[in-house]
Amino acid sequence: MTAPVTGAATGAAEAPERAPAAEDDPGFGIYVHWPFCRSKCPYCDFNSHVRERVDQDRWRRALLRDLEHAAAHSANRRVTSVFFGGGTPSLMPAETVAAVIENIARLWDLAADAEITLEANPTSAEAERFAGFARAGVNRLSLGVQALDDDALRFLGRQHSAAEALAALNLARANFARISFDLIYARPGQNLAAWQRELNDALTLGPEHIALYQLTIEEGTAFQAAWRRGELVLPVEEEAATLFEATDLQLTEAGLPAYEISNHARPGAACRHNLTYWRYGDYVGVGPGAHGRLTWDGVKHATRQHRAPEPWLDLVERQGHGWRSAQPVTAEESLTEMVMMGLRLTDGIPPGAFQRVLGAGPQAVLPAERLERLSQEGLLEVDDRGLRATAAGRQRLDALLAYLFT
Template structure:
């Protein structure tokens, strides 16, 4: 009998925790280090892969994702060793997608050639802005010209090249964002991740905002207009929104991230990495120790996990809904019912359908274009 995770697939996430500098908006588990023991980190990753392979053997792996931090600071030999160990640990899909995140400051042709030779097939560049003033405000170490150079280098070596942009930045106008987005699309990209700037607690931006020193953030209506313009411009260029913040030409979607959104299983290794693993028919949430040194020490003693907790069926149903409704394709309500033990409230679904927030086709439920800007409110209504 098929287990629920098989509806979403199986992937591996590898977290590299180091960066050249900490961006003021970033709340990821990233650290600046003067010296890195690359051989020691490689050994720790390989040990974790071997441990998880014993725990969940014989699964077909569909994706590997090197995230961070700045994974393009990893030695290519480390990336190659992780990929080789993963291929030995699990059978892999014929179309295995291997993604590596990169910052334009850490790009040079030789390194990218080595990553491609190791098996990396997709690179995601953290461009974030296409003008130098905003890049400085965002704490980025690269210029717009360097970002474009990195993109051109990446296109020579990888089947898929994506990049990220942040909008609703300080003092940004709607016209400026539209022009910037059209410039990005002119580069013949087939995938863009487009995020509205959010101010998170525990970040430099969060501290400035709390102190009233973060000026020029757009009003809510302007940010909403930027979101709508993003959908229109990308759609006209053939990069439809397949997820709230991600746009792609057909077939160019991020396969690894689809594992998350379709609520599959994934192994998470490296400091602070999260995972979802079905073991003996029971899905578990896993977390790794966040501090790099603590994680490596824990791995040498047997496991880098700080937590492995079973998830109830109702918790899984909530996670499935939260992740799946981010996708344009939506969710299978029959799958949700199987997880929850009860169907979604028909009255609430009908109300949301009547006001144009969701659509129902057979057993599938999806959020409409009108509902996506208020997705959190839609989710609250369905989960209340």
């Protein structure tokens, strides 16, 4: 997905002081999708596309227009987080990032302590842009390190080396108050001892937040084709479970417990934007393929943007926005979505969230006999603190949810 990274420079932006949104206030976020990458990673099924040339002025204008349309459906909201995702947002000009943030502040009430995150690749060319992003208003950088081993990086199709990743982390600390980085594990041939050594190397970098993802085979990826041909063999389920458990233990002992299945952070350093998703708050989705959840006229709506970049751009220029659909979310759909997202969190779903979304507690809206069975099997806990999956339940979350809702 070494040498230690130096501490934050005194010139870095100050960290926002406010803690993540309270459990009964999930916050209101804005997600901006930049769909372009220099190359397509073989494991990636995100809406990302390789283009030799991008008309930056057209794309900047389109993103600003799309924001205006979303604002018309979410007036008087206070924005607590902005997240530039992709694709590779670090390929965006800093001027575009600044224009988007300025437009958000004009259209909504942008909190003074809002978390503003940008995803970046740690290549040397993109790291040179960090100072510009910081000046534009970004105060949290999420680096796609993915591995600290050059052979693993080549296997994952990454364009940076481990040395470049370390240099990018150093430069990021000089420009941003908050930093996160990603690692991918359960790679072919990766045993427990090797992964623990790599994790130890990662911890020497002094992170406040790490996202750790098990390598999975996704539909339509190059890895799926190789897997079907028998050229790619991942660790079996038992081995992957052992890696997951060891990861959780090692990071918890290092002071970065899991607050979500794949995300570990020091106290107070959780990603506020993602917490808005997991706590089932409202958020705007801007850009090709972006999804949103917005409440207007007392009804939560699921918004979806046109997925393909060029048709999305044409659509915005013709009609003023890229929305492909905006459908009311039924109570049943809200229950499913809230539980699927909320059970990913270590703290689970507080009673207030059920009241906020559905007007009743978990025992009233979920099948009591199934809750009881999952509780007896040590997979779920239901009490006055709400509903949450145990460590064993989070490890088997897909099966748990399938049982709960079918």
